[in-house]
Amino acid sequence: MALVEVQSVTKSYLRRAGLKTEERTVVDDVSLEIEPGETLGLVGESGSGKTTVARMILGLVKPTSGTVRVGGVDVAVARGAEMKKLRLEMQPVFQDPYAALNPRMQVLEIVTEPFAIHKPGMGPNARHAEAVILLKQVGLDESALGRYPHEFSGGQRQRINIARALALRPKLLILDEPVSALDVSVGAQIVNLLRTLQREHGLTYLFISHSMPLVRYLSTRIAVMERGRLVEMGEAVALCEEPREAYTRQLLAATPELKEQGQGNRE
Amino acid sequence: MGFAGQAWERVRKQPLAAVGVTLLALFVLGGLLAPWLSHYNPAAIDLAHRLQGPSPAHWAGTDELGRDTLARLLWGARLSLAVSVTVVGASLALGIAIGGLAGYRGGWVDTALTTFAMNTFLALPGILLAIAFAAFLGPGFLNLVLALAVGGWAGYARLVRAQVMAVRDREYVDAARALGASGMRIFFRHILPNILQPILVQAAIGMAGVILAEATLSFLGLGLPAPTPSWGAMLNDARSHLFDSPHLVLFPAAAVAGAVLGFNFLGDALRDRLDPRTRLEMGL
Numbered sequence: 001m002a003l004v005e006v007q008s009v010t011k012s013y014l015r016r017a018g019l020k021t022e023e024r025t026v027v028d029d030v031s032l033e034i035e036p037g038e039t040l041g042l043v044g045e046s047g048s049g050k051t052t053v054a055r056m057i058l059g060l061v062k063p064t065s066g067t068v069r070v071g072g073v074d075v076a077v078a079r080g081a082e083m084k085k086l087r088l089e090m091q092p093v094f095q096d097p098y099a100a101l102n103p104r105m106q107v108l109e110i111v112t113e114p115f116a117i118h119k120p121g122m123g124p125n126a127r128h129a130e131a132v133i134l135l136k137q138v139g140l141d142e143s144a145l146g147r148y149p150h151e152f153s154g155g156q157r158q159r160i161n162i163a164r165a166l167a168l169r170p171k172l173l174i175l176d177e178p179v180s181a182l183d184v185s186v187g188a189q190i191v192n193l194l195r196t197l198q199r200e201h202g203l204t205y206l207f208i209s210h211s212m213p214l215v216r217y218l219s220t221r222i223a224v225m226e227r228g229r230l231v232e233m234g235e236a237v238a239l240c241e242e243p244r245e246a247y248t249r250q251l252l253a254a255t256p257e258l259k260e261q262g263q264g265n266r267e
Numbered sequence: 268m269g270f271a272g273q274a275w276e277r278v279r280k281q282p283l284a285a286v287g288v289t290l291l292a293l294f295v296l297g298g299l300l301a302p303w304l305s306h307y308n309p310a311a312i313d314l315a316h317r318l319q320g321p322s323p324a325h326w327a328g329t330d331e332l333g334r335d336t337l338a339r340l341l342w343g344a345r346l347s348l349a350v351s352v353t354v355v356g357a358s359l360a361l362g363i364a365i366g367g368l369a370g371y372r373g374g375w376v377d378t379a380l381t382t383f384a385m386n387t388f389l390a391l392p393g394i395l396l397a398i399a400f401a402a403f404l405g406p407g408f409l410n411l412v413l414a415l416a417v418g419g420w421a422g423y424a425r426l427v428r429a430q431v432m433a434v435r436d437r438e439y440v441d442a443a444r445a446l447g448a449s450g451m452r453i454f455f456r457h458i459l460p461n462i463l464q465p466i467l468v469q470a471a472i473g474m475a476g477v478i479l480a481e482a483t484l485s486f487l488g489l490g491l492p493a494p495t496p497s498w499g500a501m502l503n504d505a506r507s508h509l510f511d512s513p514h515l516v517l518f519p520a521a522a523v524a525g526a527v528l529g530f531n532f533l534g535d536a537l538r539d540r541l542d543p544r545t546r547l548e549m550g551l
Contacts (some may be wrong), residue, residue: 058445087447104460114446164442191382 287532362423
């Protein structure tokens with residue numbers, strides 16, 4: 001059974017323009033599945049609705065119509081214990097590492113907040129020990145615990161974000177453009193970290209990006225979105241070698257130099 | 268650079284803040300230490316020495332009943348301090364609760380709270396509301412606080428609502444939501460700490476407003492009952508001796524002005540510290 005089943009979800013917002021109320025459809029009838037252990041790449045330019053799809057899977061946004069199931073549970077109607085279980089199964093890593101960390105919390109608090117919420121019985125010593133293990137996994141030193149987010153670089157902050165996402169040992173990580181706010185070299189380190197973590201923990205990824213080569217490098221399958229619609233989906237290699245849609249070809253052609261690099265890494 | 272050097276550096280960069288802090292220190296220390304700073308009882312009548320000018324025995328003179336003005340000023344500071352802290356605290360609590368709920372929930376909750384609760388109170392002049400409530404409730408400390416808080420909370424609620432709306436959709440709030448944090452946890456751990464600074468600025472300036480409003484109510488005879496020393500009541504008592512004993516007007520008026528200025532300067536200084544444009548100039 002697929003870990004994530006998205007069945008013809010649509011999300012539209014009402015927008016008031018003067019006296020008229022307009023309906024704007026951000027995601028239009030999108031269906032996709034994510035199998036355990038795979039990486040599904042979701043590409044498309046800004047405004048294509050990728051992030052909204054991610055937020056609907058996370059349960060942060062309710063679909064206007066259609067259903068999202070994670071592990072067989074309907075995300076939009078899950079409550080209480082069911083919702084809590086879903087939280088343990090999937091966690092997000094957001095695009096902007098500067099905005100995703102509460103500036104008034106120390107790293108220890110940030111990384112152990114999942115325990116404070118889900119394991120209230122856990123003592124401070126146990127939490128501290130867990131935090132050290134988590135930071136080690138993402139390549140950060142214990143000394144980071146007592147510091148505040150602004151003291152870190154973008155790449156280090158994204159590592160803190162990943163550490164927090166891993167705290168509850170989720171099966172699924174929703175990676176919403178996790179490297180697009182970073183320098184290329186720093187982004188590459190994060191991408192490699194994500195690959196290592198996936199191998200070690202058997203994680204499933206939904207990897208959202210606007211960069212075709214990056215998605216190709218990481219993904220087993222790729223889904224392409226254009227203005228709210230899913231236009232093409234298929235095995236990563238096949239889709240990149242023989243794109244059926246003109247839009248996919250455009251995306252592939254938009255970053256020719258990086259494509260070379262992506263192929264280089266593949267070999 | 269030593270501590271004194273650092274302190275001087277701060278004073279040089281924000282001279283008004285230093286003035287404000289000094290005024291507030293005088294006000295707060297005077298109010299807290301009133302019984303130890305003056306051995307006169309502020310309510311003790313001494314008709315043999317009425318309407319005296321400043322002298323070594325009575326540094327700020329005596330009023331028409333022979334009461335020591337300095338003692339009454341210090342005890343008046345104590346009252347102002349107690350009233351302003353309680354009123355701002357109560358208004359702030361109500362403002363955070365209502366403004367927070369409106370901003371965090373949005374939708375019809377926001378519409379109901381903003382249009383019907385906040386805007387109604389914001390449309391009425393605060394001092395008029397306070398006068399009406401004080402006259403209606405009668406004298407007493409709690410009634411005074413209530414009367415002033417009734418007019419004050421809506422301003423904080425509006426500010427809190429706007430700030431919450433600005434922070435509510437930040438990614439760290441989404442991250443907490445995705446972790447399954449409760450609404451309370453998100454509000455008190457993730458939203459409130461990040462909007463506290465502008466609220467503190469408003470609270471500092473609000474303290475000045477409450478001191479002024481308390482003095483106004485006391486001046487009108489709607490404050491605490493007679494023997495209680497209050498700056499507004501002192502000014503009212505002094506009206507009939509404006510020309511023969513001007514010090515009776517001068518000292519309480521200066522006290523009100525000083526405390527109000529102090530809080531305003533402090534509020535401005537806090538705001539300057541928060542404003543990123545001025546932060547650069549200050550080399551932060």
